[in-house]
Amino acid sequence: xxxxxxxxKVLELAGLGALPFGxxxxxxxxxxxxxxxxxxxVPEEPKEGGYSFWDRGRRSMAVDLKHPxxxxxxxxxxxxxxxxxESFRPxxxxxxxxxxxxxxxxxxxxxxxxxxxxxxxxxxxxxxxxSLNYEAITGVIRAIGPPGGPPVPLLQILGDFAGGGLLxxxxxxxxxxxxxxxxxxxxxxxxxxxxxxxxxTPYYSMAASGMHTxxxxxxLFDGGAPFYNVYETKDGxxxxxxxxxxxxxxxxxxxxxLDLASLxxxxxxxxWPELRERFAAVFKTRTRDEWCEILEGSDxxxxxxxxxxxxxxxxxxxxxxxxxxxxxxxELAPSPRLSRTPGKPGGSPAYTGSDTDAVLEExxxxxAEIAELRERGAVK
Numbered sequence: 001x002x003x004x005x006x007x008x009k010v011l012e013l014a015g016l017g018a019l020p021f022g023x024x025x026x027x028x029x030x031x032x033x034x035x036x037x038x039x040x041x042v043p044e045e046p047k048e049g050g051y052s053f054w055d056r057g058r059r060s061m062a063v064d065l066k067h068p069x070x071x072x073x074x075x076x077x078x079x080x081x082x083x084x085x086e087s088f089r090p091x092x093x094x095x096x097x098x099x100x101x102x103x104x105x106x107x108x109x110x111x112x113x114x115x116x117x118x119x120x121x122x123x124x125x126x127x128x129x130x131s132l133n134y135e136a137i138t139g140v141i142r143a144i145g146p147p148g149g150p151p152v153p154l155l156q157i158l159g160d161f162a163g164g165g166l167l168x169x170x171x172x173x174x175x176x177x178x179x180x181x182x183x184x185x186x187x188x189x190x191x192x193x194x195x196x197x198x199x200x201t202p203y204y205s206m207a208a209s210g211m212h213t214x215x216x217x218x219x220l221f222d223g224g225a226p227f228y229n230v231y232e233t234k235d236g237x238x239x240x241x242x243x244x245x246x247x248x249x250x251x252x253x254x255x256x257x258l259d260l261a262s263l264x265x266x267x268x269x270x271x272w273p274e275l276r277e278r279f280a281a282v283f284k285t286r287t288r289d290e291w292c293e294i295l296e297g298s299d300x301x302x303x304x305x306x307x308x309x310x311x312x313x314x315x316x317x318x319x320x321x322x323x324x325x326x327x328x329x330x331e332l333a334p335s336p337r338l339s340r341t342p343g344k345p346g347g348s349p350a351y352t353g354s355d356t357d358a359v360l361e362e363x364x365x366x367x368a369e370i371a372e373l374r375e376r377g378a379v380k
Contacts, residue, residue, distance in 0.1 A: 003030020003334075004341045008082045008176065011036060011074070012058070013065075013098070015087035017131075017156065018164030018192065019115050020054060023085055025169040027057025028334035028343040031083070034359050035349070036074060039064045039380040042353035053324075053331040057346030061360070062353030062380040069378035071097040077363050078103045078110060083172055087115040090125050100187050110185040111175040115168045117159075119191035131159030134192040138200060147217035147224075163195030218269075220244075226276035227252070227266060230305060231283035238305035239283060239291050252300040256282050353380050 008031040012023045020035075027033045035055075039062045064070040075098065078084055084103050086093050093099040100112045114120065117129040132153050135141050140158055141151040171188035179185050197204075206212035211220075218224040227249055228242045243249040246266065253260045256279075263278065264271035283291065288304050295302035306314060312323050312330050324331040324345060334343030349355055356379050360370045373379045 002341060003028070003343045004338060005173075006030035006341075008032065009080065010034065010083040010085060011077055011081045013084075013086040013088070013093070014038065014041075015115070018160040019085060019087035019168070021161050021165030022113075022115065022168035022172075022190075023165075024054070024057060025166060026083070026172065027346055029338075030341070030343065031057075033058045034077070034355070035060050036065075037062045037352045039070075039353070039377070042380045043351055046351040046354065048350040048354070053329060053345070053348070055348040056331075058349060059355035059359055060349035060352050061356045063356075064378055064380075065096045065098065067376070067378045069373055069376050073360075073365075073373060073378055074098050075102060075106050076365075077359075079106050080363050081107065081110060082176065083111045083113060085113045085115070085168070085172075090116065090120045104185055104187075108184055109179055111172055111179060111188060112185065113168050113172050113175075113188040113190065115164055115190045115192075117164075117192045119193060120189050131156040131164075131192070134159040134163065134196050138193055138196045139203075140196060140200065142214075143203065143212075143216065143219075143222055145216045145222075147215065149216070151216070158196050158199060159192050163197075163199060164190065164192040167192075167195035167198070224269075224272060226272055226279050229276065229279070231280055233283055233286060233288040233291060235287040235289075237288035239288055239295075240303050240305055241279075241295075241301060243299075243301040248299050248301050251298065252295070252302070255294055255298065255300055258282065356380065 005026060008026070010023060010026055010031050010033040012019065012033055012035045014035050014037045023031075023033050023035075035058045037060050042062045063073055065074065078098075084098075086098075094101075100114075103112055104110055116125070117134050118124040118127060132141070135154055135158055136151075141154060143151075144154065145151045168188065168190040171190050175186050175188050203212055207214075213219060216222060221228060223229055228244060230238050230240050232238055241252055243252045249266050250260055253263065258278070264275050286294075291302070292304055296304070308330065311317060317323060321333055324333055326345075331345070334345055337343075356374075357370055360373075360379070361367070365373075370379070
């Protein structure tokens with residue numbers, strides 16, 4: 001049984017963060033991903049040991065894109081590939097000779113995926129940036145923080161991974177689907193600012209209608225609502241509750257041992273601070289595990305707040321096989337889960353450049369050609 005992208009050949013110009021996450025999602029679904037690494041990254045004395053699961057599902061080929069033979073080699077590989085991925089600043093691959101026109105000139109059917117923070121055009125297009133910057137300029141972090149306090153930096157989940165790598169993978173799959181009908185490839189411009197704003201679609205709408213205000217910590221989903229919040233427990237740990245619907249809310253109140261009639265009305269925003277204090281006091285009376293015994297698995301919309309380490313051993317994750325047992329690191333199973341052609345985690349390159357010869361042979365290079373390219377320093 002093979003994944004839904006079995007047979008799709010992907011060339012990935014080595015990059016950081018969001019790009020390898022996007023290609024990981026493609027690899028997990030069966031795509032054959034070849035990462036084109038720099039020759040300078042190949043260890044002088046390779047020691048096979050495998051990389052982290054971050055690199056899984058790829059083979060590594062080392063090539064020098066500053067060498068004309070290295071560029072020619074990449075263009076020849078592109079003739080037999082379905083997807084070409086890069087995450088340089090705008091114009092860099094064009095200057096290297098592997099831009100969209102160069103690659104698609106050799107293979108009109110190829111999908112050329114470009115991942116940047118700011119996009120291919122605009123006054124910020126050539127500036128350096130990271131996930132926090134993209135989350136800042138799109139309004140995300142300005143909406144997250146305590147009342148009267150500063151915005152809170154997030155993990156890279158929104159800007160880099162969801163708004164970047166996942167957006168790129170989605171765009172590539174869309175373009176591959178269209179290419180099956182038209183026989184023509186196209187360029188996928190995946191900008192992290194676009195992806196982040198796309199994830200904010202409901203909030204831009206709520207802000208326009210007045211449902212979400214610009215005052216941090218005062219809204220339904222930003223910690224303002226007592227019934228959509230996190231509370232400290234007796235043992236200094238935390239739990240989350242989120243019963244938005246009245247019947248779920250009533251169940252939470254019952255299981256907390258409170259009288260619904262004695263509390264402020266659920267959606268009376270003027271009395272949310274009072275209600276939040278009542279909730280905080282009650283949750284402080286028991287440990288996190290005790291609250292799990294009372295609330296977990298019920299319709300009260302409850303979950304304990306876990307660390308990464310604790311999440312690995314939670315019974316629900318264990319039952320679903322969320323973490324793979326094959327390595328000592330918390331390696332996650334491929335997702336989403338397909339019923340007939342599920343994804344499968346692939347292996348990792350033994351070291352940078354470990355698959356150079358095998359990849360070149362597979363793409364039609366003769367052994368004498370490979371030896372000559374290595375001698376010239378175009379590959380390693």
